[in-house]
Amino acid sequence: MRLNELTIAQAARGLKRKELSSVELTQTVFEQIKKRDLKVKAFLSLDEKGALSSAKEIDEKRAHEDILGGLAGIPVAIKDNILVRGLKCSAASKILENYVAPYDATVISKLKEAGAVIIGKTNMDEFAMGSSTENSAFFATKNPYDLQRVPGGSSGGSAAAVAANETIYALGSDTGGSIRQPASFCGVVGLKPTYGAVSRFGLMAMASSLDQIGPITKTVGDCQTVFDAINGKDKLDSTSVDLKKEIRNTKFEIKNLRIGMPKEYFAQGLDEHVDKLVKEAIKKLENLGARVKEINLPYSEYALACYYIIMPSEVSANLARYDGIKYGYSEFDKAGDLMEVYLGSRHHGFGAEPRRRIMLGTYTLSAGYYDAYYLKAQKVRTLIEQDFEKAFKEVDVIMTPVSPTPAFKFGEKIDDPLKMYLSDIYTVSINLAGVPALSMPCGRVDGLPVGLQIVGPQMGEPLIFGTALALEQNS
């Protein structure tokens, strides 16, 4: 096994026993990138010099003291909408093409403190809007399992980099499925944490009431290690919360586990092979002693419509900051007056999908339409959240597919926004309800990975990890 193929747990063990150094590990990762990324195109920018220098620093520290954490000296790739001080951060948009982050996001400060080695920034759909990376202003990332197919999105670069062993793990962000769907398409593990569990400070805001940063890893155990390192209340993000201690310490036992299967998620539109693999995974847990129960989430069918009002509304407010004045692409020199700076910079700086969503959100928030669209959607959101609350009185976790099909081909959905939006049909309700969910591989269809989604109640990450570990160990 080559070093770049190691999991976090394996690499940490090797580093601790001094069987390998962080510099060697980091070098091997960059060798793989040079070889493989010409085809996969997972990275927007690399920081080989910075990475090797932090690796060296960690190796020297380790020579003197033994007490280094489980992430020390291990390479990580960061989605390009998360700020890393001194590195370019474009969100795959022309409007931020030359933007250099002036400070670290809280998750980055935490990773750096843990000794992580940041190797570069990964490709994504522009401003995290999309399900395929085809909306990147620069290039599309390819699925390492089949280069004719998309890696999913919007964290497609992060998922592809992990799957192609071009990094040991990565961070992504998830507003409506952007960690889980690419994780499922690329056969890796991805977690969308409870809303507020991970600080959003330094994450470029897309839809603030839905956005969460989360890990993309090779194994469930690695996912837990990274989540443990990045979660927690942060005074720089007033929506962040601490996971409750009593929940954190609950002992997990598979024979006490009650699994809910929502009828609405195994209905028309779901690929039959995906359906079969997801049900087989649930069966495995049943054989291990868990109880499986069919449940109802009756408002599921409204989740996508609800999401496509709330998300664009928040997008239109958040992306107002890209005005050609503070940073990024600007037509200041061409423009005659202030309005022309705005109109020109935003017209030519944003790609098609951000413009579509900003327009839509501006409309749904505009005078005379606010009540009919935005307020209506917020009320439906209450009903969707209550669906989950009720369900979690009867079951501990809910299991569903991540996406209705495995990875699709380039060009298949890009010309029809609504068709593209449907790839998020099983993931958006989770963000609306603010609950955590993990995507993990549960088999393949014609060589393409399929993901299982494990959903927990708010703050239910320990339950999700317990369940996922049990399944992973028995696969």
Add this chain to the structure above:
Amino acid sequence: MIDVKHIAKLARFGLTEKEEEKFKKELSAILDFVAKLNEIDTKNIEPTAQVTGTINVFGNDETNLICEDKQIKEDILKNAPAKEGRYFKVKRVLE
């Protein structure tokens, strides 16, 4: 019918005629899709803005490290498309 020109102006986007037609078509399709929500009676339902239940989180009246860091201030200004000294440069706002 959605007035795309007006919305583009509110959103501060320039717009070509071709784009106007395209947006009209695409936005109408999405709005038709989300109209599905009207099937639900939401008369006595409270709206949800976000889900953690936290209300009015106040901070102490103090600057954080980021505001105090001189280098960060400089780096923020480095990203400005137009500047003069320590200031962002904008076109005249008041006539």
